[in-house]
Amino acid sequence: xxxxxxxxxxxxxxxxxxxxxxxxxxxxxxxxxxxxxxxxxxxxxxxxxxxxxxxxxxxxxxxxxxxxxxxxxxxxxxxxxxxxxxxxxxxxxxxxxxxxxxxxxxxxxxxxxxxxxxxxxxxxxxxxxxxxxxxxxxxxxxxxxxxxxxxxxxxxxxxxxxxxxxxxxxxxxxxxxxxxxxxxxxxxxxxxxxxxxxxxxxxxx
Amino acid sequence: xxxxxxxxxxxxxxxxxxxxxxxxxxxxxxxxxxxxxxxxxxxxxxxxxxxxxxxxxxxxxxxxxxxxxxxxxxxxxxxxxxxxxxxxxxxxxxxxxxxxxxxxxxxxxxxxxxxxxxxxxxxxxxxxxxxxxxxxxxxxxxxxxxxxxxxxxxxxxxxxxxxxxxxxxxxxxxxxxxxxxxxxxxxxxxxxxxxxxxxxxxxxxxxxxxxxxxxxxxxxxxxxxxxxxxxxxxxxxxxxxxxxxxxxxxxxxxxxxxxxxxxxxxxxxxxxxxxxxxxxxxx
Numbered sequence: 177x178x179x180x181x182x183x184x185x186x187x188x189x190x191x192x193x194x195x196x197x198x199x200x201x202x203x204x205x206x207x208x209x210x211x212x213x214x215x216x217x218x219x220x221x222x223x224x225x226x227x228x229x230x231x232x233x234x235x236x237x238x239x240x241x242x243x244x245x246x247x248x249x250x251x252x253x254x255x256x257x258x259x260x261x262x263x264x265x266x267x268x269x270x271x272x273x274x275x276x277x278x279x280x281x282x283x284x285x286x287x288x289x290x291x292x293x294x295x296x297x298x299x300x301x302x303x304x305x306x307x308x309x310x311x312x313x314x315x316x317x318x319x320x321x322x323x324x325x326x327x328x329x330x331x332x333x334x335x336x337x338x339x340x341x342x343x344x345x346x347x348x349x350x351x352x353x354x355x356x357x358x359x360x361x362x363x364x365x366x367x368x369x370x371x372x373x374x375x376x377x378x379x380x381x
Numbered sequence: 382x383x384x385x386x387x388x389x390x391x392x393x394x395x396x397x398x399x400x401x402x403x404x405x406x407x408x409x410x411x412x413x414x415x416x417x418x419x420x421x422x423x424x425x426x427x428x429x430x431x432x433x434x435x436x437x438x439x440x441x442x443x444x445x446x447x448x449x450x451x452x453x454x455x456x457x458x459x460x461x462x463x464x465x466x467x468x469x470x471x472x473x474x475x476x477x478x479x480x481x482x483x484x485x486x487x488x489x490x491x492x493x494x495x496x497x498x499x500x501x502x503x504x505x506x507x508x509x510x511x512x513x514x515x516x517x518x519x520x521x522x523x524x525x526x527x528x529x530x531x532x533x534x535x536x537x538x539x540x541x542x543x544x545x546x547x548x549x550x551x552x553x554x555x556x557x558x559x560x561x562x563x564x565x566x567x568x569x570x571x572x573x574x575x576x577x578x579x580x581x582x583x584x585x586x587x588x589x590x591x592x593x594x595x596x597x598x599x600x601x602x603x604x605x606x607x608x609x610x611x612x613x614x615x616x617x618x619x620x621x622x623x624x625x626x627x628x629x630x631x632x633x634x635x636x637x638x639x640x641x642x643x644x645x646x647x648x649x650x651x652x653x654x655x656x657x658x659x660x661x662x663x664x
Contacts, residue, residue, distance in 0.1 A: 287640075335643060
């Protein structure tokens with residue numbers, strides 16, 4: 177009865193599905209063209225692109241680090257039993273796309289899972305800080321550092337650690353800011369219900 | 382008299398044998414044909430004028446032109462690609478180019494617009510016509526070999542030439558795409574695609590089968606090129622990163638943006654997140 181927590185396989189379907197779709201879309205130009213945020217196509221009615229843009233990547237390092245961080249955060253969220261990760265994914269996927277559509281007409285195309293990855297990490301930190309009093313300070317510290325970095329990039333309009341011109345696409349820190357805010361919004365929306373999916377053995381909730 | 386007649390008959394027989402064997406030499410034996418076009422021949426045919434490349438200034442996203450360089454040699458080569466086949470192949474290749482983050486638009490330029498040995502002067506004209514920044518020049522080299530198998534002996538029956546597939550064909554194709562920045566005359570990157578098609582045909586059906594194999598070879602090589610394009614692009618991105626002094630990159634409205642986590646940041650997040658989870662479990 178007092179054994180270790182078991183990870184529910186069904187809870188990880190969302191994470192694995194997003195990771196798998198990103199990996200499948202990357203080598204296929206046709207799928208990428210169908211899923212990428214394309215301003216003209218969205219204005220022409222192809223609204224699914226607002227949601228699917230994060231699944232498209234433009235270089236091997238781009239997909240590798242994004243998928244790695246998102247996958248790790250997703251697994252950690254499900255392993256800890258935090259609910260409503262789907263909401264974080266929805267908000268972190270659509271808020272950046274909608275923002276670019278409304279305020280950045282110069283962005284013709286956009287893709288990348290980093291907004292979702294930032295949102296997932298932030299959500300993991302927030303939920304852990306709320307539910308684990310002993311490690312709360314560590315989680316809040318990670319969240320604070322992330323917030324400072326994301327905010328600084330958002331204000332500067334350029335990444336802190338990568339040079340502009342190093343990649344053949346422009347790194348958009350606004351995606352991280354929106355992903356971060358998406359995680360906060362999801363936490364606020366589910367505030368009374370930030371409970372674990374499963375009760376640790378031997379304890380009553 | 383009898384001796385003279387014998388000599389006459391003998392010489393007629395010999396002549397017939399010579400004629401027949403001559404015909405057989407036409408029928409039997411190895412045949413090879415080659416269709417080729419060359420970027421070097423197109424760009425640098427005038428050896429007196431040397432184009433010095435300068436530092437390319439890539440203002441992203443780019444408008445890219447895609448064109449087949451003219452065939453080497455004069456006149457029409459029997460199995461060379463016609464305009465429709467070239468357009469089909471360019472469509473296949475352009476799908477990949479369209480998905481590249483730094484490409485805004487791609488224009489398919491008819492080969493007729495590229496003059497034999499036209500070089501960069503010709504490319505400047507095309508740049509003005511289409512408003513393109515860079516051009517992907519596609520060249521190819523296809524070799525077709527035909528050998529007779531044992532079944533070709535059935536051709537002696539005449540019917541065999543129509544029904545038995547005694548001709549063995551081997552078609553090797555290479556399609557190569559080179560991306561040039563026109564103003565700076567600098568080659569950005571190249572990607573090759575290769576294929577090999579093997580087939581067989583009857584003697585009568587041989588030319589038709591060779592044409593089909595030729596086209597199939599080009600399609601397979603183009604698909605292979607599309608796959609290799611991603612590898613070439615990755616290498617080019619690394620080159621841009623390693624040698625920032627060799628390329629100037631700027632972004633203009635209409636660019637492609639990406640949400641990207643840098644390696645250092647991603648590793649830091651994973652490290653501290655992992656440590657926090659580990660600490661929590663320990664408690």
